[in-house]
Amino acid sequence: MIDILLDATVRAGTPILFATLGALISERAGIINLGIEGLMLIGALAGFSAAHGCGSLSVGLLAAFVAAMAAGAIHALICVQLRGNQIVSGLALTMFGIGITALFGRGMVGLTIDGFSRIAIPGLSRLPLVGKAFFDQDALIYLSFLLVAVIWLFFYRTRWGLNLRTAGENPAAADTCGVPVERYRFLAVSVGSGIVGLGGAYLSMAYTPMWIENMSAGRGWIAVALVIFACWSSPRAMLGAYLFGGITALQLRMQAMGTEISAHILQMLPYIGTILVLVVSTLRLQKGAGQQPESLGLPYDREDRK
Amino acid sequence: MPDLLQIEHIRKTFPGVVALDSVSFSVAPGEIHTLLGENGAGKSTLMNILTGLYRPDRGRILYAGREVRFARPRASLACGIGMVHQHFMLVPAHSVFENILLALDGVPGFFSRRRLRDRIQQVIDEFDLDLDLDSPVWKLSIGAQQWIELIKLLMRDCRLLILDEPTAVLTPQESERLFAVLTRLREQGKSVIFISHKMREVMEISDRVTVLKKGRSLTTLARGDFDQARLAGLMIGDDQVPQWRKQSRVGDDVVLDIRDLSVRNDRGLADLDSCSLELKKGEILGIAGVAGNGQKALAEVLTGLKKAASGRIFAAGEDITHSSARSSYIAGIAHIPEDRKSIGIAPDLSVDDNLILKSFKQPGFRRWIFQDRAAIRRNAREKIAQFAIKAGPDGAPVRYLSGGNIQKVIIARELSEDPAVLVALYPTRGLDIGSAEYVHKVMADGAARGMSTLLISEDLDELLKICDRIAVMFRGRVVGCVDPRQTTREAIGLMMSGEEVA
Numbered sequence A: 001m002i003d004i005l006l007d008a009t010v011r012a013g014t015p016i017l018f019a020t021l022g023a024l025i026s027e028r029a030g031i032i033n034l035g036i037e038g039l040m041l042i043g044a045l046a047g048f049s050a051a052h053g054c055g056s057l058s059v060g061l062l063a064a065f066v067a068a069m070a071a072g073a074i075h076a077l078i079c080v081q082l083r084g085n086q087i088v089s090g091l092a093l094t095m096f097g098i099g100i101t102a103l104f105g106r107g108m109v110g111l112t113i114d115g116f117s118r119i120a121i122p123g124l125s126r127l128p129l130v131g132k133a134f135f136d137q138d139a140l141i142y143l144s145f146l147l148v149a150v151i152w153l154f155f156y157r158t159r160w161g162l163n164l165r166t167a168g169e170n171p172a173a174a175d176t177c178g179v180p181v182e183r184y185r186f187l188a189v190s191v192g193s194g195i196v197g198l199g200g201a202y203l204s205m206a207y208t209p210m211w212i213e214n215m216s217a218g219r220g221w222i223a224v225a226l227v228i229f230a231c232w233s234s235p236r237a238m239l240g241a242y243l244f245g246g247i248t249a250l251q252l253r254m255q256a257m258g259t260e261i262s263a264h265i266l267q268m269l270p271y272i273g274t275i276l277v278l279v280v281s282t283l284r285l286q287k288g289a290g291q292q293p294e295s296l297g298l299p300y301d302r303e304d305r306k
Numbered sequence B: 001m002p003d004l005l006q007i008e009h010i011r012k013t014f015p016g017v018v019a020l021d022s023v024s025f026s027v028a029p030g031e032i033h034t035l036l037g038e039n040g041a042g043k044s045t046l047m048n049i050l051t052g053l054y055r056p057d058r059g060r061i062l063y064a065g066r067e068v069r070f071a072r073p074r075a076s077l078a079c080g081i082g083m084v085h086q087h088f089m090l091v092p093a094h095s096v097f098e099n100i101l102l103a104l105d106g107v108p109g110f111f112s113r114r115r116l117r118d119r120i121q122q123v124i125d126e127f128d129l130d131l132d133l134d135s136p137v138w139k140l141s142i143g144a145q146q147w148i149e150l151i152k153l154l155m156r157d158c159r160l161l162i163l164d165e166p167t168a169v170l171t172p173q174e175s176e177r178l179f180a181v182l183t184r185l186r187e188q189g190k191s192v193i194f195i196s197h198k199m200r201e202v203m204e205i206s207d208r209v210t211v212l213k214k215g216r217s218l219t220t221l222a223r224g225d226f227d228q229a230r231l232a233g234l235m236i237g238d239d240q241v242p243q244w245r246k247q248s249r250v251g252d253d254v255v256l257d258i259r260d261l262s263v264r265n266d267r268g269l270a271d272l273d274s275c276s277l278e279l280k281k282g283e284i285l286g287i288a289g290v291a292g293n294g295q296k297a298l299a300e301v302l303t304g305l306k307k308a309a310s311g312r313i314f315a316a317g318e319d320i321t322h323s324s325a326r327s328s329y330i331a332g333i334a335h336i337p338e339d340r341k342s343i344g345i346a347p348d349l350s351v352d353d354n355l356i357l358k359s360f361k362q363p364g365f366r367r368w369i370f371q372d373r374a375a376i377r378r379n380a381r382e383k384i385a386q387f388a389i390k391a392g393p394d395g396a397p398v399r400y401l402s403g404g405n406i407q408k409v410i411i412a413r414e415l416s417e418d419p420a421v422l423v424a425l426y427p428t429r430g431l432d433i434g435s436a437e438y439v440h441k442v443m444a445d446g447a448a449r450g451m452s453t454l455l456i457s458e459d460l461d462e463l464l465k466i467c468d469r470i471a472v473m474f475r476g477r478v479v480g481c482v483d484p485r486q487t488t489r490e491a492i493g494l495m496m497s498g499e500e501v502a
Helices: A001-027 A036-052 A057-080 A086-104 A130-135 A137-156 A160-168 A173-174 A181-207 A219-229 A234-257 A263-288 B043-050 B073-078 B095-102 B113-126 B141-155 B172-187 B199-204 B228-236 B296-300 B325-331 B340-344 B353-354 B373-386 B403-417 B433-449 B460-466 B489-496
Strands: B003-013 B018-026 B031-036 B056-064 B064-070 B081-086 B160-164 B193-197 B208-213 B216-222 B255-265 B272-281 B284-289 B310-315 B335-336 B423-424 B452-456 B469-474 B475-480
Touching: A001 A036, A001 A130, A001 A160, A001 A181, A001 A219, A001 A234, A036 A057, A036 A086, A036 A181, A036 A219, A036 B043, A057 A086, A057 A181, A057 B056, A086 B031, A137 A160, A137 A181, A137 A234, A137 B452, A160 A173, A160 A181, A160 B031, A160 B095, A173 B073, A181 A219, A219 A234, A219 A263, A234 A263, A263 B095, B003 B043, B018 B031, B018 B043, B018 B284, B031 B172, B031 B199, B031 B228, B043 B081, B043 B160, B043 B193, B056 B081, B056 B141, B073 B081, B073 B423, B081 B141, B095 B113, B113 B141, B141 B172, B141 B373, B172 B193, B172 B199, B172 B489, B193 B255, B199 B228, B208 B228, B216 B228, B228 B433, B255 B452, B272 B284, B272 B310, B272 B452, B272 B475, B284 B310, B284 B433, B284 B460, B296 B452, B325 B433, B335 B403, B353 B373, B353 B403, B373 B403, B403 B433, B433 B452, B433 B460, B469 B489
Parallel strands: B018 B216, B031 B193, B031 B208, B081 B160, B160 B193, B284 B452, B284 B469, B335 B423, B423 B452
Antiparallel strands: B003 B018, B003 B056, B056 B064, B208 B216, B255 B272, B255 B310, B469 B475
């Protein structure tokens, strides 16, 4: 029972994990990205249609990454080079993503593909409880494990990661040390958006291998909240994403078992969880525990006189 | 020897402001060259051009004999020009190691932590500094942060070091240590551009001095050609300096009595740590100390911006720490805040409106629920004349005024209701000599009328000149009070570094 629930937790949490990791990279460089929801949909549709058209899951995955990265690059251009308002641009990106995928996705509704299938890791997958959940999953889930580690190592063990973090904390300090702040910020937003796109691709190519309009269903917004909960750290993002995956899996299970509680109430749970998490993490941030990048949301203009 | 750096007729404008009109000067190898000038004279703008942050509108820069154009800080760094900015370029959340690492050149993407740490530790040991590489920078004193900035430059092997008012945050003893390092660098053939407006230091360390005024370089004088009086004369020029004479009339009544007051900051640490202080009627009490030792928290708790965690404040014998009496007391206090532009004024409002920010509810300034614009204008005209404010066109936003005039607007507003207590936080920081003297005159005149002033300043000369008593703060406590007529700068300096003096 618990191993089945855990397995469902990981599967439900993975799209949110990708989205949170992507948003986190962008915010570490100082750019807020509220376009996550739209980027997930763009990734989901691009991945599904490419996989359907070419009959190759890897091509689909690549398409999801590239399409979301290209859409994210618009946001990056507006926020970094043009120093526009990050909130407005991000919201516009979400609306753009919802609209354009609804338009181009019409032909895809009802089609199916063979999604990613499970690959058991010999030995480890036999472990009690965690074996099935963590070592008998599809390639995308293994990729998400890898990303969590790689992102952490990148931030804390490489020079580039330090440059990127400094661009988000104090861009003037980075600039005076010769770090090309605009380049780092642009790349962080673009690559981060591509990773968000992978989260969308997981939805349409693994979780439920089909295209449904607006299939991200608010997961992008949950990811935006989770970045704060995760204190901008990738291992904590994993924890947060699985927390939500767990709530989702649990409520699905309860629906399947047929409880007295209304399905509408159960479906609300992950979103109520988001609100609670935001309240708790905001309180913690006010106590000074968090490490919000200091220049988050602020455009950097070298010649700006303060 | 040919000059290392030559600057010719640099001009730089910002929308609506000419920051630099025409500046020329040169720096020789192995020279400490001081740029002297009041704030607003263009020193920092000029240095930002040299470090590639700003691009000049006109003029040229020759470095090591070649004309250079610095399009970005990277280009200037590549030439070996490094700068310690007045507002440090450090990331408070990052460790000392990460902050220094960021500045190092040629560190590969994947680096050997151990080897780099050893290299940095070596430099720290060389200067006999007590720095923990893993400690986040926000935990360090401002003085230690300055050393990190300096280490960043030293490890980069800069040929030209620029230090923008480095001693503003140091005790006199720490300044001496800094000067010893600078002298050593000079012996190694490195050049230093030193920016300061503390005359004493300029006299001590400079090989040559260039005086800037209103965006122009007036003259360059070599050691031997300048003395304190001559430099001061050049800086002031034909500006009017108000005259005032201090009459000490300290009464016996205690206006403010602070007992064991503690205040915590956002991070939960004690900004004030059982601090006790007494302010008497008509007294100008100076607070000396290195920035960041609780002075700001003291001012904030006294003016109602922060709450006390423990301890008591008595005003004229009444406990006002928490009670509702606090709000009426706070409404009656005059406050000259540290950051004029962000909390002293509403920058986009006109001078007229800024002058009534405290009194807009008074019947004289309103008619039913509407403002009485005519009365507000009349009030502004009076204040502008009384305080000699150069206000520009009617209705123009106050942010276009110069620093000195903004300060006068604040003073005019704060003193309009004849307050019993004035809390002034670095009121002359960044002001030209004329405006600074004006602020002193206001405090001295106020004292003669019986107003008590708490003057927080980092300028010891200012404190020694105007105060009746000087209290020295260190790590949130008052370590001692001295009589300015019977003390020395050195004694205060020792107390600023935490030495208790009986």
